[in-house]
Amino acid sequence: MRKAQNFFLLQDSNNDGKADKRIPYFTGFGFTDTHTMAHTLIRAPGNWIHFSHGALNKGEVTALQSDLKLRIDYSKIARFSTSGTKMEIVNSGLNNIWGYQLRHNGQWYGTEANDMGYSVVPMESGTSFPGIGNEKLRPYQPWLPPFHEFRVGGTGLSGLAFADDVSGSFPEEWKDVAFFSQSNYRNN
Structure with a gap:
């Protein structure tokens, strides 16, 4: 039996650029599927890390x-x-989340690795999408319907970024454009 995956807080208490303290924060994450263990840590308002x-x-x-x-x-x-004292589930579903991002306007977006219908979608707190496990956060809530018929196709969709540049260095036509990478494998 494998040991559970852990999260640690690494601190540099003497400011030498190297972590000298390793504080265990969480334990018990599953890792049946090692390429999708807990990942994509994003600092968010309210002293949360998603x-x-x-x-x-x-x-x-x-x-x-x-x-x-x-x-x-x-x-x-x-x-x-x-502080490591609180945690909660925010969203449920998508097929296999490999991209998650907070935009400058406060809107969360996600992407699934296998493009089963949700290439890039808004992910408001409390929403549930169909996907592996098909678990809703609340049994009475509806699944979010597909937002578009557009499919990127294939698998290996990963990462997610937006050209949210308030200084204006990106071209105007890149405003509100999502960027993500894709492997060469296609299943369509």
Whole structure:
């Protein structure tokens, strides 16, 4: 049996550019699918750090600073406080989240690795999308319908970025354009 995946806070207490403290924050992340373990950490307002949890992974995550436990199964977006004492699930679904981003206007977006219908979508807190696990955050809520018929095709869609440049160095036609990478493999 494998050990559970852990998150650590690394600190540089003597300002030499190297971490000299390793503080365990969380333990118990699943990693059945090692290429989609907990990843894509993004600092957010309110002293939160959002992250994506992989498609096939299941785990009971424990916050070691508070003993809080949270079940995180399948594709989820979750967040934890910078103090390491709080954590909660924010979104459920998509097929396999490999890109997640907070735009300058406060809107969250996600992309799934396998382009099963949600190449790039807005991901408001509390929403659920169909995908691996097909778990809704609330049993009564509807699935979010597909936002477009456009498909990029294939698998290996990863990362997500926007040309959110308030200084204006990007060309105007790049405004509100999503960028992500894709492997050469296509399944369509």
